Amino acid sequence: MSERRYEPSEIEPRWQAIWESERTWEVPNLSAAEADSAPPKSYVLEMLPYPSGEPHIGHLKNYAVGDAVAHFRRRHGHRVLHPLGYDAFGLPAENNAIKTGIPPREATDESIAAFQRAFRAWGLSIDWSREIASHEPAYYRWTQWIFLRLYERGLAYRKESAVNWCPNDQTVLANEQVIDGHCERCGHEVELRQLEQWFFRITAYADRLLDDLDTIRWPESVKAQQRNWIGRSTGAEVTFHNEQLGIDYPVFTTRPDTLFGATFFVMAPEHPDVLKLAAGTAQEAEVRAYVNRALNETAADRGAADKPKTGVALGRTVTNPVNGEPLPMYVADYVLMEYGTGAIMAVPGHDERDHAFAVAHGLPIRRVIEGPDGATSDEELPYAGDGPMVNSGRFDGTHNRTGYEQMIEWLQSEQRGHGTVSYRLRDWLLSRQRYWGCPIPILYCESCGMVPVPDEDLPVRLPEVEDYQPRGRSPLAAAEDWVHTTCPRCDGPARRETDTMDTFVDSSWYFLRYCDARNDQAPWDPEVLAQWAPIDQYIGGIEHAILHLLYARFFVKALADMELLSVQEPFAALFTQGMILGPDGAKMSKSRGNVISPMPIIERYGADAARCYVLFIGPPDQDAAWSEKSLEGVHRFLARLWRLGEEVSANDSRGPAESPSAPEGDALTLVRKAHWAIDKVTTDLDGRFAFNTAIAAIMELVNELYRHPDAEPRARRFAVATAASLVFPFAPHLGAEVYETITGERVWEQPWPQADPAMLVADSFELVCQVNGKVRDRVNAPTGAPREELERLALASAGVQSHLNGHEVVKVIVVPDKLVNVVAR
């Protein structure tokens, strides 16, 4: 026996050096003519990492999944684009700079270097010629260019509104970055502030973002989250008239069928007309106090669902268009300015919130829809279900679903309203009062006003500053030399926009840049992009279900409208991998002290073992706790395979891995197992992402080899080479090593093995014999035997006979090549 041992630290760097020097994983862009006759393309992409410190175990899993997919597709003859880059702008580097004084650029570049070392040590098959980082001017030049294109089309705009402000990070946040009223990043409570900010008009795409979810292969949970977030509701806009001031107030309602049940009218504290309406009334001072209090509340306090319904009367009324009734107007903080029109018609009989408010303020409650079984008592209100309409004038007796349509028709004919849809989605607030981000390419000229930076002046470079401390305005504002510039239109003095962009802007288009990463004339050549788009398989964490994945979809649709690309969706298929939890089953965190760092693991067990382990641990879309013992088991498996390679090469000369033509006995068992494993691994990987069971199948093949040590050498060589070939997508170094040892060939240059269908079926099988659905015997039966023969064999079996004694056979079910079920009474 060989004295040598499986030493990943010796094997892995050797193969990495070959892939690096031969640029094995680079794929060139082809000319249009070349592309026509080229093999099918496959764009496989993992979400780009945010470089902060060292990579963690989650990165290892993410890239182990993506690399397996990329290898699998390459060996099916696809031209696989598999690039990588860095999402390099962002708050953590800047906060670190404030704490330590290390400039964000320095810390980021250092972290990028650590990621680069790690990715090479993991043996990932990346096309490094397309590497990008979002903080480099060569990249963010084009982020700015895209911003300008959006600006030209009115899709980027500046406006004042109530926005989320994080007092700790001293910057505004997008809606998507506020979790339960707290800052997504630092956890501090978020305040509402009235500020002028930059927005992307993502709401213009709400319908398409919603509808096109049906065209992509994404996990249902992610689609559901996006649908939820976009929140399309259909209903009607109804106009209520205020006589005193002569102003029309439209409201949005999903229940126009309950219009006769409206008994009051409520406006949001932020509604611009609230103070105007209250002016001169007895309630003026009270309204003013209420509005001030509401505006100063934190988002979390304001949003608490079970909070008592507070509010103040405005001393005014509006007229209900359906019956001319005057409805008292109120201001109350349960009405949100951002949704609908900032005002509602209140129907306490059929809406829980309006009901609570009516009870608290002694307002009338009127039933206008009959409850189930003709219920008409007021005790059962509020009632949100369907039924015939009552107390609704000429609509009485009409079912409310019908009444809904009729009411909209009536409103339309009277010009008092119309059917409409409303969305929960708000425009994307993209400006940040922080330093470490992409500068917004806009100037403010004293005479020309807001002026976009001309394309030829891009990039607007991020200047070096000394003080990163946020003070409620961007640290860039202190860079006087940079801020003061001249207007490209009038040559007069102008000032630069000092806010920077949300980092999600950078990551909303990076996957397009990979396709043409070194183009310095344009962000990409549309023809080149057409070769690669869309991404055939995207892989990342579920935490981006709304943020990045929604923003990127919006960008692609907007860019498609500009005819800069020809797809409507960036990610044709998405896979979301589960988290790796600490050994204690809790999320890894420094404070818990349960963090497993990938690099020491790799030094100890090798990259192959670490990669296989994170794939073997369970279904890859599920969370799983780290277990060193389990990792050792995977390492043991790889060592067993390695030893088989050594043994085969010691007993046999090198040669191609061919399936022996007419194996018998042990050899046949081995060859069959090898073909079974090929079939199993192939179907498990083919769109199913069942890496855990694929690896288990290779383990079975290896176990079978240990069980038949004396099988004929050619059969053993075939089986071992097959195991090496199949394990390659998960353990590329070991796969390449063992395969070369016994065949002299490079496994990644070999096509994916094909299972021989003849080897997948044996001559005989174990027939399961059931009586009334319970297994009573198993007998050997010839494959392909006719039903009658199987029935006869089963009925004759001892197990069936003993359970049948005295009972009458009613029926016999035969499943060919599988089982017989005897139904007896």
Added chain:
RNA sequence: GCGGCGGUGGUGGAACGGUAGACACGACGGACUCAAAAUCCGUUGUCCGCAAGGACGUGAGGGUUCGAAUCCCUCUCGCCGCACCA
């Protein structure tokens, strides 16, 4: 409250409506060794039984079916997202 996903041995997990528990961990037993490590072989759902064998078993209850972890209904527990969205 709304939406989505789950509940299978001691553990992670397998299982086109057709042998529940593949594979792995752990545990137990054995081989090799002066000994240990490493390695190799075997046993391992629960209960009854010396055994042959049998009974029970996929959160609970019902249904469909020759046959249900799998499909349907009711309930329950857990996780995730959204949440005063009119």
